[in-house]
Amino acid sequence: MDDTASTPRSRAREQTMRDIVRIGREHLATDGAAALSLRAVARDLGLVSSAVYRYVASRDELLTLLVVDGYDELGDAVDAALAGVDRSDHAGRMAAIGRAVRAWGLAEPATYALLFGSPVPGYEAPAEQTNRPGTRVVERLVEVWEDAWQAGAVRVDEGAVSPRRLSRDLARIRRQMGLTVPEQLVARGLFAWAALFGCVSWEVFGQYGADTLADPGDLFEHHLAALVESVGLR
Amino acid sequence: MDDTASTPRSRAREQTMRDIVRIGREHLATDGAAALSLRAVARDLGLVSSAVYRYVASRDELLTLLVVDGYDELGDAVDAALAGVDRSDHAGRMAAIGRAVRAWGLAEPATYALLFGSPVPGYEAPAEQTNRPGTRVVERLVEVWEDAWQAGAVRVDEGAVSPRRLSRDLARIRRQMGLTVPEQLVARGLFAWAALFGCVSWEVFGQYGADTLADPGDLFEHHLAALVESVGLR
DNA sequence: TGAAAGAGAGAGCACTGCTCTCGTTCCATC
DNA sequence: GATGGAACGAGAGCAGTGCTCTCTCTTTCA
Numbered sequence A, B: 001m002d003d004t005a006s007t008p009r010s011r012a013r014e015q016t017m018r019d020i021v022r023i024g025r026e027h028l029a030t031d032g033a034a035a036l037s038l039r040a041v042a043r044d045l046g047l048v049s050s051a052v053y054r055y056v057a058s059r060d061e062l063l064t065l066l067v068v069d070g071y072d073e074l075g076d077a078v079d080a081a082l083a084g085v086d087r088s089d090h091a092g093r094m095a096a097i098g099r100a101v102r103a104w105g106l107a108e109p110a111t112y113a114l115l116f117g118s119p120v121p122g123y124e125a126p127a128e129q130t131n132r133p134g135t136r137v138v139e140r141l142v143e144v145w146e147d148a149w150q151a152g153a154v155r156v157d158e159g160a161v162s163p164r165r166l167s168r169d170l171a172r173i174r175r176q177m178g179l180t181v182p183e184q185l186v187a188r189g190l191f192a193w194a195a196l197f198g199c200v201s202w203e204v205f206g207q208y209g210a211d212t213l214a215d216p217g218d219l220f221e222h223h224l225a226a227l228v229e230s231v232g233l234r
Numbered sequence C: 001t002g003a004a005a006g007a008g009a010g011a012g013c014a015c016t017g018c019t020c021t022c023g024t025t026c027c028a029t030c
Numbered sequence D: 001g002a003t004g005g006a007a008c009g010a011g012a013g014c015a016g017t018g019c020t021c022t023c024t025c026t027t028t029c030a
Helices: A008-031 A038-045 A059-083 A090-107 A109-116 A127-134 A136-150 A164-177 A183-204 A216-230 B008-031 B038-045 B059-083 B090-107 B109-116 B127-134 B136-150 B164-177 B183-204 B216-230
Strands: none
Touching: A008 A038, A008 A059, A008 A109, A038 A059, A059 A090, A059 A109, A059 A127, A059 A136, A090 A109, A090 A136, A090 A183, A090 A216, A109 A183, A127 A136, A136 A183, A164 A183, A164 B216, A183 A216, A183 B183, A183 B216, A216 B164, A216 B183, A216 B216, B008 B038, B008 B059, B008 B109, B038 B059, B059 B090, B059 B109, B059 B127, B059 B136, B090 B109, B090 B136, B090 B183, B090 B216, B109 B183, B127 B136, B136 B183, B164 B183, B183 B216
């Protein structure tokens, strides 16, 4: 709590920081990451462009703020969705995560694109700020699979994965995350993770084409079934 | 053949157009789509910026040229990969398509991002120019599944897909493409299509993290097995 | 109370996409 | 074969961008 050290100036500063992120998100939503302009944010803020550099060192740093903000919002959405599903309903929990990701991606396509679309050229999200919020979703997925495994609700080969090089990597991941699931399930989990976001991206980015599907949500439910099946949940 | 109507000027024009696309691709590869600058292309071409507007109406039109060029190169890569696989080896053909997409994506990440990553804000690829080259890969995939189905090499539910709204869409797609495969396989095909590109995007866009895997190609082979399985190929 | 730090304004640099005008060069048609 | 028109390249210019530097004024804290 540094409320104790709060002066009028420091409070004003925090408010301005919040405003910058808020306005930045609005611009991101309307114009996309490539067109995100510090000058335009400054204008909306009623400041001259140079003044915002008191708060944000560069355009890239603003992007980082928006990345962290986006990951957190997505993480919160997933957590909220999971709150309504029984812990023993593993397939239901996995589907809930998928639906939450899809719903958030469709609601915030620009932020979704910033997080999961093309990397912004010349910009690398600083790992120390984005790693933790950025792994919230996959952590939840892993939790579901681990729960399901321990409940005996996963049908999967238990043999080692080939080649040995991959098997070593999967074993290390297992160890680092403290999992009891077999290597095969780690591999299938990585597949389901990438495939889930592939399905969502395909829809958010409009790859299906405009008039192909009456309601893409119907197809997504079908995709979810395939994803649940791919990790062997029953 | 409009070689007959070829004048020195028209030939020079065609050469300049080719140069613009070539230099544009170089800039795309080094700086990404967002940083693609007509002025920089003009400089490399030895022209003043306004002169390139004689050839390309706008930055967006240059993007369209690069999109078409990219789709065609990817399509050629997939066709070349398929040429080496026996027509009756359906799983092998599907895997070959996947490997070709992955290899091309890793070799041309900027163009891959332009085609399959975040949409460029304010830019919509004109369907009449990009539709045909843009559907070459999925057409090949569909061919493989259709072949496999007709050879009795697919294990899939034959019942109608629910809900009825989705079933109607899938039936229409079946009809429009002249397929004999059941609706369930169309749905699974759409899943495999999106999931395949999800797996490739995850790798090209660096979502796995830098030091997670010794050779991501090993994991991709595992992903391919899951994809083949997801459409019921045997 | 006075020095230090924070905040905003404004000018400026190099860059962008794009438009307009101006001579020059080529080419098809009379 | 001359000629009018189209194509071409250059250059200036507009409005925008990220970012830096300097200047002034205000707040904070010792």
